[in-house]
Amino acid sequence: MASQVRGRVGWIVELSGIDWPGNLTFMLFLAGCNFRCPYCQNGGIIPLDSGYEVTVGDVMMEVERSLKLIDALGVSGGEPTLQPRFVESLFEAAKKYGLQTFMNTNGSNPELLDHLFERELLDYVALDVKAPLRSDLYGKVIGEAIPGSVAVENLKRSMDVCRGYGRRFEARTTIVPGLTDNPEYVEMIAYVLKNYDCVYVLQQFSPYGDILDSRYRLLEPTPEDILRGLAEVASNTGLREVCIRYRGGMVRVT
Secondary structure (H helix, E strand, C coil): CHHHCEEEEEEEEEEECCCCCCCCEEEEEECCCCCCCCCCCEHHHCCCCCCEEEEHHHHHHHHHHHCCCCCEEEEECCCHHHCHHHHHHHHHHHHHCCCEEEEEECCCCHHHHHHHHHCCCCCEEEEECCCCCCHHHHHHHCCCCCCHHHHHHHHHHHHHHHHHCCCCEEEEEEECCCCCCCHHHHHHHHHHHCCCCEEEEEEECCCCCECCCHHHHHCCCCCHHHHHHHHHHHHCCCCCCEEEEECCEEEECC
């Protein structure tokens, strides 16, 4: 039975207004990730055996208590596509309750995206675009966990899947001082994104949480003026919708 499908969860946010802007979302942060981004704030749930085990039925019992408040059920991580059967079963259950579904992913599993879209189980996706889509740069930012060329190819395929189904998506880049705050990097990403129907969000790095590489805990949060300046760089490429996300919320720049 689908309700008995098991997965591993780091934590649950029963009512989130920031993960999918414009929607109140019941969010699950799933255990396991195939990247090792040094600035990751969720380092404690990178191992696939971290967190705790739940069934789809367990989750939906909690969802039922929030049904009058929420619009959607979403998954993030970690990397949620490492638990494909659990995610698919969750989304099947959510649809039975009339909820929309959301996924934040690093784009490394385009086959699952295609499958979920084909089954009409996924409504919206946020794709992490870690760095310019160049294998050497990408490999560095993801901690050389997998070859940069493989990560880039999978991300491109994920974006193509969204386009193939006519789905607008959110592309997210975390602006980390000294790592991804190069204006040329943002410009390179924006020129790729111009080929897709998406909103580009530049996210503030924050040195809080369970940072994977302790050196990044010594940094300051990315200043808002830096975010705005980089957003202008992106918009100057002709990209139609560029936003920044920082502790004060999300703001559209263009």
